[in-house]
Amino acid sequence: MDIASLLGIVGGAAMIVMSVLTSGGTLGGIIDIPSVFMTIGGSYFAMFIAAPLKKALGMFKIMGKAFKVPDFGEKNIVINMQALSEKARREGILALEDGLDDLEDPFMKMGLRLVVDGTDGNIIRAIMENEMTQVENRHMEWIGLINAWAGFAPGFGMMGTVLGLIGMLNNLEDKSSLGPNMAVALITTLYGSMMANWLITPFSTKLANQNALEMRSKEMIIEGVLAIQAGENPRIMAQKLLTYLDPVTRKAIEADVLKD
DSSP states (O other): OOOHHHHHHOOOOOOOHHHHHHHHHGGGGGGGGHHIIIIIIHHHHHHHHOOOHHHHHHHHHGGGGGGGGOOOOOHHHHHOOOOHHHHHHHGGGGGGGGGGGGGGGHHHHHHHHHTTEEEEEEEEHHHHHHHHHHHHHHHHHHHHHHHHHHHHHHHHHHHHHHHHHHHTTTTTTGGHHHHHHHHHHHHHHHHHHIIIIIIIIIHHHHHHHHHHHHHHHHHHHHHHHHHHTTTOOOHHHHHHTTSSSSSHHHHHHHHTTTTT
């Protein structure tokens, strides 16, 4: 589990509570059920208009990925690619066919299958890059829907505030209720802002970061596959792939990968 996501939710809630209490307010003063219906319920059901039913219902599953620590196996990509490159240089490209079914990564398997079939390098790159683009497009479509929800929430919060003000103005003769009614009217704006800035937008940001990491791993695979297809020196290929890694990860495997 990604502790950072859990810490962000729990810590954010704690800071909100502390802010309310230290300012002399009470938790009961910021809890309003009609405002919950308006901001959370209203903005979510707006997603059924903005997106197909399947996607509107599936958003929570996608957002749940923010609680998982992704592992796209960058270390294994470098190690496996170097081993495959050495095998291809020793035994020939066709020798790679024997181990293709043992590969867990379907993207790597697809690329190496093209190599074994004798496909031109430019065609291999075009096919793999198109596959990578389609994967990223699917990811960004989900992220775009989540961002849309983040945009709807403050709008519904403002609508709730307007409705509250209308109710308040209809009862101006009761001066003692003006203050409490104004406070309740503003709670929907608070809820909408909290949803957008504390929860939904951070979820989409983390998912976008995960997408970037996955695309980086696929770029590494493409470079490795093309290096094997071109018959590059395995050591040179490994050095090329290591440039994709952060300094800490690179240092951890560099000694083993580039050993003489």
